[in-house]
Amino acid sequence: AIIPELHLIVGALGVPLELVLSTDATYFALYPIIEQIVTGYGVDATxxxxxxxxxxxxxxxxxxxxxxxxxALGLSGLEIGKHIRYSFLWIWGFSLALIAAAFLIGIV
Incomplete structure (x- = not known):
């Protein structure tokens, strides 16, 4: 029963996944697999x-x-570890807010 909602789970966990997967790995390996799985359960691919x-x-x-x-971090003289520690929850929260907004305005 969780398989038809897999795209929601991966979408909500997109920010943490971005810390361990490169953009190419996500777009060209993970997304096609999940898209094929959920479309088999009647979810629209888009x-x-x-x-x-x-x-x-x-x-x-x-x-x-x-x-x-x-x-950007090099030009501003900042460290990536400090940036991730400070920004992670803010960025993840913004990501979840955008997903909620997509539901509210009817994109998804």
């Missing part, structure tokens, strides 16, 4: 991808695999 993308795209701002983040 809805599944929208939810997972919303949850994940925000996580790029704390991902250690993001070159732009390393550049």
């Amino acid at each position: 809805v599944a991808i929208y939810l997972m993308m919303i949850g994940n795209i925000i996580g790029t701002f704390i991902s250690p695999f993001s070159p732009a983040l390393w550049l």
